[in-house]
Amino acid sequence: MKKGINIWSFPAQSLKETFALAKKAGFEGVEVALDEGAGEIRLDSTKAELLEVKKQAEAEGIELYSLSSGLYWNYWLNSADKAECQKARDVVKKQIETAAILGCESILVIPGSVNAEFAAPGRVEDYCETYERSLESILAVKGEAEAAKVEIALENVWNKFLLSPLEMRDFIDKVDSPYVGSYLDIGNTLANGYPEQWIRALGKRIKKVHFKDYRVQAGGLHGFVDLLAGDVNWPAVTAELAKIGYEGWVSAEMIPNYAHYTETIIYNTSNAMDSILGRK
Numbered sequence: 001m002k003k004g005i006n007i008w009s010f011p012a013q014s015l016k017e018t019f020a021l022a023k024k025a026g027f028e029g030v031e032v033a034l035d036e037g038a039g040e041i042r043l044d045s046t047k048a049e050l051l052e053v054k055k056q057a058e059a060e061g062i063e064l065y066s067l068s069s070g071l072y073w074n075y076w077l078n079s080a081d082k083a084e085c086q087k088a089r090d091v092v093k094k095q096i097e098t099a100a101i102l103g104c105e106s107i108l109v110i111p112g113s114v115n116a117e118f119a120a121p122g123r124v125e126d127y128c129e130t131y132e133r134s135l136e137s138i139l140a141v142k143g144e145a146e147a148a149k150v151e152i153a154l155e156n157v158w159n160k161f162l163l164s165p166l167e168m169r170d171f172i173d174k175v176d177s178p179y180v181g182s183y184l185d186i187g188n189t190l191a192n193g194y195p196e197q198w199i200r201a202l203g204k205r206i207k208k209v210h211f212k213d214y215r216v217q218a219g220g221l222h223g224f225v226d227l228l229a230g231d232v233n234w235p236a237v238t239a240e241l242a243k244i245g246y247e248g249w250v251s252a253e254m255i256p257n258y259a260h261y262t263e264t265i266i267y268n269t270s271n272a273m274d275s276i277l278g279r280k
Helices: 015-024 047-059 082-102 127-148 165-175 187-191 195-205 234-243 262-276
Strands: 002-006 029-034 063-069 106-109 151-155 180-185 206-211 249-252
Touching: 002 063, 002 262, 015 029, 015 047, 015 262, 029 082, 029 249, 047 063, 047 082, 063 082, 063 249, 082 106, 082 127, 106 180, 106 206, 127 151, 127 165, 127 180, 151 165, 151 206, 165 180, 165 195, 180 187, 180 195, 187 195, 187 206, 195 206, 195 234, 234 262, 249 262
Parallel strands: 002 029, 002 249, 029 063, 063 106, 106 151, 151 180, 180 206, 206 249
Antiparallel strands: none
């Protein structure tokens, strides 16, 4: 498996600085993110600007393998508001276009939300309608992914939707495309399940993997902790990934302390991933 790290693990700094630190800490790649109106990778970024980002990564020996985005907390693919739903679909299409220019294999997409209290307090959508609208949205954009040969990887997040691996599996199978699969977030499963069981259920549908750890007893967002400090059974996780023949990217997604010792967190994460992956 290839060792990467998500851009949100770093403090606010230039991508060039981020790529340099990631390489120095022992990462092979960085998962970058598409923003709306700020940053170096935006909805309105030109091809020339994106190629400059790619050039900076290559200069540091860093691969850009996946493009995430936080915009799906603002624009829901299952929205009953047609304008919002279309905006979300446009974000997917722009992500695909941007990823193709950067050379990324995949884009991270949140397929829809029933509720996401930390992002949209008080907003609740009907579960059954969410399923149908989300499926319709992914079906509407899968052609762009297939044409660009960029994978749409659907992440299991705290959106009160697709709560089990069987639901995620069946949703992906209904889309029926080799370019649509799962972005399995290991830590996110512990709120109501076990990551090794998700891996067994999803199998070859897994396109990318997030490494996070979680302490169940703490609960809520406070439960996310450094790798190897939580309740994830990492030997079971890596064993199941090996059984399905997964050899792709695993991305650390940490919550950094921006005030103190940020670089230490990056190095500690890299060392923990080496232990998990059996590299030392």
